[in-house]
Amino acid sequence: MTLKTMPETGTAGSAALLPEGHPPVRIGKVGVLLVNLGTPDGTSYWPMRRYLREFLSDRRVIEWPRAIWYPILHGIVLNTRPKKSGAAYDAIWNRERDESPLRTFTRSQAEKLGAALEGLDNVIVDWAMRYGTPSIEKVTKSLMERGCERIVMFPLYPQYSATTTATVNDKFFEALMKMRFQPAIRTVPPYHDEPAYIEALARSIEQHLATVDFEPEVVIASYHGIPQSYFRRGDPYHCHCQKTTRLLRERLGWDEEKLITCFQSRFGPEEWLQPYTDKTVEKLAREGVKSVAVLNPGFVSDCLETLEEIAGEAGEIFHHAGGENFTHIPCLNDSAEGMAVIEALIRRELAGWA
C-alpha cells in the first residue's frame, strides 16, 4: 500500500504517514470551548422568536409536561414575548457590532483567553452558545477539524443549575453522540466558591464603589432566579448562590445587613427563589434606605438581565419608591479580574493535557 506524508497533520507539526485515499486526520491539539447561554441574532420579531423558541422548548428550563406547556408556548408566549423582549434588547444592543452585549463579551473573553494561553502552542480557544449561534455542535466540529483530540468545555456559570450548566453539558454530549471519532472531554465544574472568583468579585465592588460619590447602605448580590420547585427537587443552585455571597461578605468584612442575596428575572406564574430583587429594592427605599448598589455575581457577562433589568428597571423602582442613590456594579466581563478567573480555572483543567 502506498503511504504519503501529510505535513499539515500529525502531533504538533510532525508528519504522519497515511495510506493513499485515507481521509485527512488532524491531531495533537487541545480545544478550550467557552459556552454561554445564548442570545438572539437580532431584535426584530423572527430572530427573537427563533431564540425564545429554542430556549423555552428546553426541558431543563421549563419542566412542565409538554402537553400543558407547548400550547401555552406556541399559542401565547411566542406570539407576545418576541416583541416585548425585542424592545428590551433594543435598549442594550451593541450598535457598533450589531449584536447583543453577551455575544460581544463572550467573544472577547475567548480572544483574551487565547492570547493569555499563547505560550501553550497546542491549545485552541473558541466559544459557542447554548441557544442560537454559534452552536455548540458547529464549534465542537470546527475544533476537531483543527486537530483537537481533547476538549475542555467550560459552561460559563459560577453557580451550578440544571437549567444552565446541565443543559450546556447535555447539548455538548448530544453533539458528541453523533460522532464516530470523539475527542476526550473535560468539563469545568461550577466555581461559586473558588478563591480567585471571590477575590475578583470583591475587587470589582471596591473598584466600582471608589468611582461613585456615595457609600451604599446596602449592597445586593442579585442572582438569576429559578422556580422554587426545582430547588426542592434537588437543584443546588440556591446553596451555591448563598455560599458565594457568604464568602464575599467574609472577604469584604461586611455584615449580613450590608450584603444581601436576592433573585431576579422571574418567568411565569410559579413561585421562584426569594427574596425577589425588584421587591427588595422597593422595600428598602420605602423603609428609608437612600443608597443601594447591586452586583450580579452569577452572570459572567453583562447582558439583558443585568443591563436592562437591574441597571435600568431596578434603579427606576428604587428611585420611584424614594431612594436617592442607585448604582449597578458591572459584571466581571472581559476585565483583567474576570479574565484572571477564567484563565486560572482553564489552566487547572488543562493539567496534563497542555
Ligand SMILES: C=CC1=C(C)c2cc3[nH]c(cc4nc(cc5[nH]c(cc1n2)c(C)c5CCC(=O)O)C(CCC(=O)O)=C4C)c(C)c3C=C
Ligand atoms: C423558566 C425560564 C427561565 C429559567 C429557569 C432561567 C434560568 C436562568 N437564566 C440564566 C441566565 C440568563 N437568562 C437570560 C435571559 C432569559 N432567561 C429566560 C428564562 C429563564 N431563565 C428568558 C425567557 C430569557 C430571554 C429574555 C427574556 O425574554 O426575558 C440571559 C440573558 C441573555 C442575553 O442575551 O442577554 C442570561 C444570561 C441563569 C443564570 C439561570 C439560572 C440559574
Ligand SMILES: [Fe+2]
Ligand atoms: Fe434566564
Ligand SMILES: [Fe+2]
Ligand atoms: Fe429578564
